Amino acid sequence: MKEALYYTYEEDKIKCHLCPHYCLLAEGQNGRCQVRKVEDNRLITITYNQVSAVALDPIEKKPLFHFYPGSQILSLGTVGCNLKCKFCQNHNIVHDTESRTETITPKEAVHLALDYNSIGIAYTYSEPLVWYEYILETAQLAYQKGLKNVLVTNGMINPEPLKELLPYIDAVNLDVKAFTEDFYREICKGSLNPVKRTAELVYQDILLEITTLLIPGLNDSEEEIKELVDWIATLDISIPLHFSRYFPQYQLDIPPTSIDSLIRAKEIADKKLDYVYLGNVEGQEYRNTYCPKCNKEVISRNYNSVQINLDGKSCSNCGQEIKVIL
Template identity: 40%
Template sequence: MSVIEVGFWHELDQNKIQCDLCPRYCKLADGQRGLCFVRGNEGGRMHLYTYGRSSGFCIDPVEKKPLNHYLPGTPVLSFGTAGCNLTCKFCQNWDMSKAREMDRLADTASPEQLAKYCKTHKCRSVAFTYNDPVIFHEYAEDVAIACHEYQINSIAVSAGYITDIARPRFFEHMDAANIDLKAFSERFYKKLCGASLTPVLDTLLYIHIETSVWFEITTLLIPDENDSNEEIDAMTQWIYNNLGPSIPLHFSAFHPDWKMKNKDRTPASTLTRARDIAMKNGLRYVYTGNVHDTSGSSTYCHNCGLRLIERNWYQLGEWHLKSGCCENCGEPLPGRFEDSHGCWGAHRQPLYLQDRN
C-alpha cells in the first residue's frame, strides 16, 4: 500500500485543489504533485504516494536525532521516505529528500510491522527523520499510534514548516521532537530554503504552549550565512524570552553538500562562540554537534555545575542523575530521564525489513 487519499486540502475553481498541510499552499490541477513530490491531486482529491514506503530503516542512538534530554542512551528505529517541502541548498540528506524514484529507493513496512520491529529490537522509540515527516503526515501518525500500543515513543525530526490547521493533529501523536531552526532571518529562509521563518517560530510556540511534547532545537551554522554574533544573539534571546531557559539548543557544524559545496566546513570555534552567546543570554543547555567536543556535548547542572551526563560523540560516560535530579544538589534536569541511561552506545544498525532482489 503506497497511495492513499489524505486530508488537509480544499477545492478551488477550475478543477484545482489547494494543499493546506504546509505554508506553501500548493495549488494543483488534476495529475499534479506539490513541491514535496509525495502529495498530489488525483481525480480532484489529495493523495499521499509514499504511505508505507521508506528510503531505509536504521537503529540509531537517540542522541543522533539529536535529543540529549530524552531517554539518553536508548535505541531508536529511524526512517524517512522521500521528498521535502523545503528546498534547502545545503541539505545533508538530499539523496532522500530530493528522491523522485520511490520504487527504486523504497523499503516497505506497515505501521503494525514497524511497531513489532521496534519491540523485537528493543527500541524505545521510533523516529521520523532523514526527510521531514510533515509531508508523510498520515503514515507518521499511523506508525505513532501503532507504536503506542507497545509503549514505544514517537519522535519527529522536523523543520516545523506546517500550517496552523495541521499542527494539532500532527503533534498530538508525538512524544518528542527536534525542530530544525535553520536561521533567524527571513532572508536566509527565502534565499537558501525557499521558505519563511515565521511559520517555524509559530510551530515552536505551539509545541511549547499547547502540547506536552518534549522538544529540542537544532541550528546548523553555515559560515557567512547564519553564524554572525548578531543573528545568534537575536535567535537565542528569542528562545529565552518565548520558550524559556531550559529548552536544549544544539549548534551543529555544516559540511559542504548538495548545492553548497563551495562553502567551507564550520570551524569548531564557531560552535563554541555560538554556545557562549546562547549561555550568556540565559539558555542553560546548549550543545555543539558534528564535531568532537566532549565539553560542549555534555550536560551540566545549571545550579552547581556538576557534569550530569558525559558524552563522547554518542557514547555516554559519567552519569550523575538520580530520579531526574542532580546527585550533588538535587536540582531537577528538564527532560525525560530514567534512573540509569540506556546502553545502546554509538553504533548504527541498518535494518532491511523486506527482501531486495
C-alpha cells in the same frame, strides 16, 4: 498511495492545507514537497507505506540529549521535503523521489520497533511532516503499544494538522535553519514564521530540542545568534539548543564552519540558556550536560556510552532539577 488529509477544492484545482505553501494543484501536478499529488480529482500521498531508510539509532543521534539518554530508537524515513535547502545533508533521498524504497506498513513499523526492543520510532532523514498520513497512523498504533514517537522536523506545517498529530508525539527536534526570513526565502525556499509557530505549539506539552546548522557568512553572525537565543529564552530557557557544524553539501560549497565560530555561538547562548551543545565537532565536553546552577557534569556522553549522574532528575551536588526525561 492513499488519499491525503487537509485539502480543499478551489474551482478546477485542489489546494493542499498541510503546510504554509498552500500548493494549488491541477490534475497530475505534485506539490512542492514532491510527494502529494492530484490524481483522479483527489489529493493523494504517493509515499504512504514507502520507506527509504531504516536504522536502529542512539537517541543522541537525532539529536535528542534530554529524552531517554542512552536509549535506542528505530528511525524511519521516506523521500520528499517541503523545503529546498541548498545545504541539504540528505539530498540523495530527500529530493530524489525515484530513490529505492521498501513497503513497511504502520503495523509492520510498530512490530519492528518492538522486535528491536526500541523505545519507539523516530520519523527522520527526509521531512516527516510531508509523510503526514503515514506518521499519524503509525504514531497512533505505537502509542497504543506504549512506544514513544519522535519527530525530527523542519517545522513547516500548519497549526491544525500539527495539533491533530501532537497528542501522539513525545519529543521533537526542530531544525531552525536560521533566524531571518531572507535566509529561509533565498536558501531554503521557505519561511521562518511558521517554524517559530510550530515551536510555540510544541514546547508547552512536549520535550523540544532545537538544532541550528551554522553556515559561515549566512547565519552565524553574533547579532543573529543573539536573536535566536533571545527567542528561545522567551519560550523556555531550559530548551536544549544544538549548534551543528556545517560541511559543504548539495548545492552549497562554502568552506566548513570554524570551531572558533561554534564556540563563540555557544558562549553567547550559554548566557541565557541552560543547555547548549555543539555537534559535528570533536570534544566530549561539548556533548555533556552540566547543571545550570553549579556546573557539575550530570550526563556524560561519548561515542560508545552515556553515563547519567543524577539523583532522580536532580543534580546530586546542588539539588537543581535537570530538564530530562528518563
